[in-house]
Amino acid sequence: MKVKNMLKMAVAALLFSGMAASSALAADGTGTATANVVVPLAINEVSPLNWGTFAPDPSSPGTVTVGTTGVPSSTVVSYLTLGDPGIFSVTGDGSRSFITSLSANPHTFTGANPANTMTGNLVFLAPPALTGGVAGVQVGGTLDVGAGQAADVYSGNYTVTVNYN
Numbered sequence: 403m404k405v406k407n408m409l410k411m412a413v414a415a416l417l418f419s420g421m422a423a424s425s426a427l428a429a430d431g432t433g434t435a436t437a438n439v440v441v442p443l444a445i446n447e448v449s450p451l452n453w454g455t456f457a458p459d460p461s462s463p464g465t466v467t468v469g470t471t472g473v474p475s476s477t478v479v480s481y482l483t484l485g486d487p488g489i490f491s492v493t494g495d496g497s498r499s500f501i502t503s504l505s506a507n508p509h510t511f512t513g514a515n516p517a518n519t520m521t522g523n524l525v526f527l528a529p530p531a532l533t534g535g536v537a538g539v540q541v542g543g544t545l546d547v548g549a550g551q552a553a554d555v556y557s558g559n560y561t562v563t564v565n566y567n
Contacts, residue, residue: 441495443492443493444492444493446490446491453545454468454474454483455482455483457479458549462478464477464479465544465546466481468543470542471540472540479547488541488542489540491536492528492532492564493535496536498532500532500565500567502539504563505563507524507543509543512557520545520556522545525543526540526541527539527540539562539564
């Protein structure tokens, strides 16, 4: 019996010494983690895109264009009041550049009477970076006016998206 107990103790001692030897071969290292949090981008409409007030030609289709810099023009349409581009304010981290995108063309604009519609193709003008944490985005485009387009007040939505590079 004694031999059996002594053998068990010897095996236990060898196992323990083996574990101690392997832990002596282990090493620890310390790492550093960082996080850089920036001001989130925000975009707000300052003034809506306004196609202006105009009268269509009764027999020929035409267009109304509002440039991103505010220069309106038309074909086969008589302007009564000129339109203005949509203006958005972008705020965020002033040391970062950003990209701008616009919802897909064409956009549909619907009258108070839902049967009345017009389509338009929009464009934007945006700087590539924030200056002092602020930038402006202008939206313009060309609206297709049908021959004898129904008198109505037309409106519709579009989306301007900004993302940091």
